[in-house]
Amino acid sequence: MDVLSDAITAMRTGRPHSGQTRKFAPWGLRFPPAPGTGFHIVLSGSCWLLPPEDAAPIRLGVGDVVLLPRGRGYGMADSLETELVDVELTDGRLLPAQRYEPTSGPPGAEVTAILCGAYQLNQARPHPLLAALPDVLHLPARVGRHPGLRSLVELLGAELTDHRLGADAAVPALLDTLLLYILRAWLEECACVATTGWAAALGDPVVTTALQEIHQDPAHPWTVEELGTRAGLSRAAFARRFTTLVGRPPLGYLTWWRMTTAGRLLRESDAPLRTVAQQAGYVSEFAFAKAFKREYGLSPGRYRAQGKGAGWRNGSAVAAEG
Structure with a gap:
């Protein structure tokens, strides 16, 4: 697998979800901080995104895509002058409460259609690629830019609107692909x-x-030398280049990825500790357990037991309601 695919796979903890909504002016929503990664795509009309921590408002038009990777509070409204209404979350602050959505607005009211949703990602150990993302990832619509992303949005919108056979399987797959396309474009x-x-x-x-x-x-x-040889550089030149761009030395990143891989295996399988250790690059179970405890603060067995007891809920997502 490539690095981006691996980064998403390592953090995924559940099925994504999404929906379409139509808002009639005036409307304004305030989303509280909550776990998860939400997105919004403007299908028609326009609106304002009010980013977290008093950052400058962002005007969103047709085709604009925004991803909010950290689950911090933010707002959305038809106008900067519109008062915001708090979004009520239910189910342990994971999902927005169901509420009545009018099918039409006042005469002459501007309407904004938004495709929105969220991903369940484990934020306890984010891949550094995703940890480096800004609080708001904004991809303005531009003619000829990212045609694959635009086509995917159309497919997802059609599945959510038409409710055809197989939609329950198609929508999560399209949402997973959408996240990759958004991150790739960024x-x-x-x-x-x-x-x-x-x-x-x-x-x-x-x-x-x-x-x-x-x-x-x-x-x-x-070894650093072997990685450098595979990449076509001397040991010293490769180590400097890798550390400068990635932010940690080659073997430091290797250890981090091995422990991340081991943690996922412990969460998602009942594989014996010996097998997990081998897949993480350790011949000795003792050496693996020692390295794992140094990284996570508890033994592999206790990590697995605590995770099963908690149901691995630490990566739950908040639905991004339009």
Whole structure:
């Protein structure tokens, strides 16, 4: 798997969900902080996004996409002058309360149609690629830009509107793909100007080669010299380049990814500890357990037991209601 796909897979904890809504002016909503990653796509009309922490408002038009990766509070409204109404969340602050949505507004009222939803991602151990995202990821609609993303939005909108056979299976798959397309589009735009960070790292063939090697076979006994050779650089030059762009040394990232892989295996399978240790690159169960406890603060067995007892709810999502 490539790095972006792996980053999403490592954090996914449940099925995404979404829906379409139509708002008739005047309307304003205030979303409280909550776990999860929400998105909004304007299908018709326009509105304002009021980002968290008093950042500058963002005007959204038809085709604009916004992703809010950190679950911080924010607002949306037809106008900057409209008073915001608090969105009520239910089910342990995971889902918005059901409420009546009018099918028509006052005569002459402006209408805004929004496709919105959320992803269940484990924020307890975010991949650094996703941790580096801004509080608001905004992709303005531009002619000829990201045609795949635009086509995917149309497909998702049709599935949510038409309610055809197979929609229950199609919608989650399309939503998973949508998240990847949004992040891909963002990284591609940032790569044009970034000199450090993950956008630059994934646009650098040397670092990308090393990351792919690590992700394809984390159990391999990698050395900095071997990774550098695979990437086509000397040991010292490779180590400097990798550390500058990724933000941590090659073997530091390798260890982090091994422990992330092990944590996922412990959460999602009943594989024996010996098998988990081997897939994380450790011959000795004792060495693996010691490294795991140093990373997570508890033993692999206790980590697995606590996770099953809690139902792994720490990655639950809040639905982004339009």
